[in-house]
Every structure is written in structure tokens, then in C-alpha cells.
Amino acid sequence: MKMFRILVLWCLLLGATMGLNNVQAQPEQNGGTTIIAEPEVEMADTLRQDGKIYVVVTVLLTVLGGVLVYLISLDRKVSRLEKEVKSLGV
Amino acid sequence: MKNNWWKILTVLLLVFTVVAGMLSDVPRLAILNETIRNLYFHVPMWFGMILILLVSVVYSIRYLRNPTIKNDIFAYEAAKVGILFGVLGIITGMEWAKFTWGEYWSNDPKQNGAAIGLLIYFAYLVLRSSFAEQQQRARISAVYNIFAFAALIPLLFILPRLTDSLHPGSGGNPGFNAYDLDNRLRLVFYPAVLGWTLLGIWIVNVKSRFEILRQRIYENV
Numbered sequence: 001m002k003m004f005r006i007l008v009l010w011c012l013l014l015g016a017t018m019g020l021n022n023v024q025a026q027p028e029q030n031g032g033t034t035i036i037a038e039p040e041v042e043m044a045d046t047l048r049q050d051g052k053i054y055v056v057v058t059v060l061l062t063v064l065g066g067v068l069v070y071l072i073s074l075d076r077k078v079s080r081l082e083k084e085v086k087s088l089g090v
Numbered sequence: 091m092k093n094n095w096w097k098i099l100t101v102l103l104l105v106f107t108v109v110a111g112m113l114s115d116v117p118r119l120a121i122l123n124e125t126i127r128n129l130y131f132h133v134p135m136w137f138g139m140i141l142i143l144l145v146s147v148v149y150s151i152r153y154l155r156n157p158t159i160k161n162d163i164f165a166y167e168a169a170k171v172g173i174l175f176g177v178l179g180i181i182t183g184m185e186w187a188k189f190t191w192g193e194y195w196s197n198d199p200k201q202n203g204a205a206i207g208l209l210i211y212f213a214y215l216v217l218r219s220s221f222a223e224q225q226q227r228a229r230i231s232a233v234y235n236i237f238a239f240a241a242l243i244p245l246l247f248i249l250p251r252l253t254d255s256l257h258p259g260s261g262g263n264p265g266f267n268a269y270d271l272d273n274r275l276r277l278v279f280y281p282a283v284l285g286w287t288l289l290g291i292w293i294v295n296v297k298s299r300f301e302i303l304r305q306r307i308y309e310n311v
Binding site for chain 2: 053072081
């Protein structure tokens with residue numbers, strides 16, 4: 001339950017940051033910005049190169065990471081249960 | 091940590107598969123275009139399925155020689171994960187086929203063979219759930235599992251090659267040499283197969299340990 005709360009919170013955070021990014025990204029794409037890009041902004045542009053394939057990579061890594069984290073947590077839970085059962089001598 | 095090195099390997103291989111699978115250079119082929127990258131995600135599902143179902147068969151044979159609950163649980167859990175991989179394989183195959191062959195389902199020998207093979211394995215699940223008595227269930231489903239695997243191999247690897255098929259590696263062509271010749275694809279494809287298969291084995295590992303624990307608790311409560 002605790003994990004799910006963390007997960008939901010994390011998803012909300014991610015969604016929020018993505019929303020913010022979008023707002024910033026739109027005018028830049030049109031070339032209508034007057035502010036000269038700072039080095040940090042250039043870093044962010046990496047994700048929009050090559051037909052935005054890096055966005056796909058990011059999404060895939062997020063999905064994969066989420067599934068793997070879940071599997072690892074399951075693995076740990078079973079390990080803990082194994083130890084408990086062993087110590088109880090069931 | 092000593093026994094978990096392969097789980098770390100799984101994570102590394104899958105991360106490599108996703109990153110290199112999307113960003114690496116691939117051959118420029120007509121019709122396929124960028125969908126050739128599906129080679130790293132669709133094909134490993136089938137390789138993984140075959141390998142995991144092989145694990146299941148090995149445990150079924152072991153059960154028949156040495157009937158322990160553990161052998162039965164490993165065989166059952168591996169079969170379930172193998173079926174999951176097969177279902178994912180057939181769905182990804184349909185998605186890929188829609189945009190390269192024109193139809194989700196074109197009654198291709200490879201597709202039909204895969205569908206029949208999966209139905210045989212669905213019957214395994216039905217058969218298993220129809221026994222109330224543990225030993226009877228384990229023994230009969232072990233025997234069925236061996237026959238199911240023996241039926242799956244010709245359905246997937248022999249029959250499609252005897253006729254014309256849209257699927258690479260069928261219609262008389264052994265293997266998928268048209269792509270396999272390309273070393274750029276191999277470099278990601280083999281780690282992908284290993285990574286996805288290990289992920290399946292990992293799920294089997296966790297689920298089996300859980301089932302064994304449950305059995306032990308039921309026995310003693």
C-alpha cells in the first residue's frame with residue numbers, strides 16, 4: 001500500500017514536470033522565442049532531436065523501470081517471507 | 091547477492107535492449123522501415139516462450155521421475171509464464187503484421203500454427219484446474235505438458251516452412267537469414283533474447299517460491 005502511494009505521488013510529479021516542459025517547449029519549437037538558449041536548455045533539447053525518438057526511449061525506460069522495480073519488490077517480499085517461515089520452523 | 095547476479099544481468103540487458111534497440115543503426119528496408127526494431131521485442135517473446143516452456147517440460151519430466159510438489163510447482167509456473175510470453179508474442183505479431191502485411195490476421199501458416207499451439211497450452215491450464223486431487227493433477231498435467239511441447243515445435247517451426255508464408259523464416263527459408271546476416275541487428279538481438287528470457291525466468295522464480303511457501307504453510311496450519 002505504501003509503495004502504491006509512493007508510485008502515485010511519483011506519477012503525479014512526473015506528469016506535472018512533463019506538463020511544465022510542454023509549456024516551455026511549444027514556443028521554442030516555433031522559433032518564436034527571443035531569449036537566447038542557455039546551456040541547460042540546450043541539454044533539454046537533446047530529447048527533441050532525431051524525430052523525438054529519445055522521448056520514446058525515456059518512456060520505454062520508465063515503463064521497464066516501473067515493472068522491474070515492482071518485480072524486485074515482490075522478490076524481496078518473498079525472500080522476507082521465506083526467512084520468516086524458516087525462523088518459525090513451519 | 092551471490093545468487094542474484096543474473097537478476098542484475100537481466101536489468102542491464104533489458105535497459106541495453108531498449109536504448110540500443112531504439113537508437114542503434116538498422117538496415118534500411120522497404121515496407122519494414124523502422125518497424126524492423128520490433129525484432130528486439132516481438133521475436134524475443136517467442137524465443138523466451140520456447141525456452142521457458144522447455145524449462146516447464148524439464149520439470150514435468152522430473153516430476154514423473156521424482157514426484158515432489160516442488161517439481162510440479164516449477165513446471166506449472168513456468169508453463170504459465172511461457173503462455174504469457176506466447177500471448178504477448180501473438181499480439182505484438184498482429185500489431186506488426188497490420189502495418190507490414192496489411193492485416194492483423196492474414197491466416198498465415200505461422201500465425202495459425204502459433205494460435206493452435208497457444209490453444210493447446212490453454213487446454214493445459216483448463217486440464218490442470220479440473221482435478222481436485224493434487225497428485226492426480228500433477229501427474230496427468232505433467233504428461234499432457236510433454237505432449238503439448240512436442241506438438242508446439244512442429245506447429246511453429248516445421249509446418250510453416252512446408253508452405254508459403256509471409257513470415258520470415260518460413261516458406262522454405264531456414265532461420266530468418268535475411269536479417270540475421272546483418273551484424274548490427276545481431277548485436278542487439280541476442281542480448282534482447284537473453285534479457286527477455288531471463289525476465290521470464292525471474293518471474294517464474296518469484297512465483298514458484300511464493301507457491302512453495304504457500305504449500306508449506308497450508309501443510310502445517
